[in-house]
Amino acid sequence: MNNELDKKWFSAGGCAGMCVDLTLFPLDTIKTRLQSQQGFYKAGGFRGIYAGVPSAAIGSFPNAAVFFVTYESTKSLFTGYSATNLAPITHMLAASLGEIVACLIRVPTEVVKQRTQANPSLNTYRVLLNTLHEEGFRGLYRGYGSTVLREVGWLSCIHIKYWSSAVWWGRQGGRLDSWQAAVCGALAGGVAAFVTTPLDVAKTWIMLAKAGTSTASGNISTVLYEVWRSRGIPGLFAGSIPRVTFISMGGFIFLGAYEKVRRTLL
Numbered sequence: 001m002n003n004e005l006d007k008k009w010f011s012a013g014g015c016a017g018m019c020v021d022l023t024l025f026p027l028d029t030i031k032t033r034l035q036s037q038q039g040f041y042k043a044g045g046f047r048g049i050y051a052g053v054p055s056a057a058i059g060s061f062p063n064a065a066v067f068f069v070t071y072e073s074t075k076s077l078f079t080g081y082s083a084t085n086l087a088p089i090t091h092m093l094a095a096s097l098g099e100i101v102a103c104l105i106r107v108p109t110e111v112v113k114q115r116t117q118a119n120p121s122l123n124t125y126r127v128l129l130n131t132l133h134e135e136g137f138r139g140l141y142r143g144y145g146s147t148v149l150r151e152v153g154w155l156s157c158i159h160i161k162y163w164s165s166a167v168w169w170g171r172q173g174g175r176l177d178s179w180q181a182a183v184c185g186a187l188a189g190g191v192a193a194f195v196t197t198p199l200d201v202a203k204t205w206i207m208l209a210k211a212g213t214s215t216a217s218g219n220i221s222t223v224l225y226e227v228w229r230s231r232g233i234p235g236l237f238a239g240s241i242p243r244v245t246f247i248s249m250g251g252f253i254f255l256g257a258y259e260k261v262r263r264t265l266l
Helices: 003-023 025-035 053-077 087-117 124-135 137-141 144-152 155-171 178-195 197-208 220-236 240-265
Strands: none
Touching: 003 025, 003 053, 025 053, 025 087, 025 197, 025 240, 053 087, 053 124, 087 124, 087 137, 087 144, 087 197, 124 137, 144 197, 144 220, 178 197, 178 240, 197 220, 197 240
C-alpha cells in the first residue's frame, strides 16, 4: 500500500470524524441520557451538555482515520471486483473490518465519554481514573462486543450509499460530487441509526452499569431482554430521535467532508 496514500486517507477520515463528533456532540449527550437506566433528568437533563467532550475530541480523529485507512486499504485488495456484482460485498467486508479495528480506539473513549455524560458532576479525567481504579484497563473495553455489533449495522449504510452512489456515478460520468456523497451518507445513516437503536441502548446500559452487575457482564441478548421487560418497546428505541438526527446530519457532514478533504489532498 502506498504510504503517501495512507496518510491522505488518514487525514481525510480524521478531519471528517472530528467535524461530526464536535459539531453534533450535544445531540449525543441527550441520547446517552435518554438511554441511561437512571433516566434523562437524573442523568443530567440539559445541564452540562458538553460533559465528556474532551474524551470525544481525543478519540475522534484517530478513530475515524483508522476506520478509513482500514476501509480504503481493504477495498484496494479487491480492486478486481469493483466492476462486478461482488462490489457491494467487498465494500461491506471492508467496512466491517474497518469498524472492528476502529473500535479498539473508539470503545475506551466511548466508555469514558458516556460515563461523564451520565454524571456531569464529574469531569473526564476523574471518570477515567475511577474506571481504571475500579476495573483496571479492561474496564475501558467494557461493551466492545456490543459496540462492534452496533457498528456492523453500519453495513446497511454502505449498501445504501453504494447503490445511491452508483446511480449518481453513472449520471455524472464516473464522478461523485462531495454534496452527493453527503446526501447518500445522510439517508443511509438515518435508516441504519433507527434500525440499530436497540443495540445502541444495550451498549449504553452495559457501559454505564455498575461493575460486577449482570448488565456489566456484556451479554447483549440478556441486556436487551432486561430493557424490554422493564421499559418495553419504547425503552429499546430510547434516544432514537437524537440518534437518527446525529447520524443523518453526521453522515452528511462526514462523507461530504471526507470526499472534499480526500480530493483536496489527492
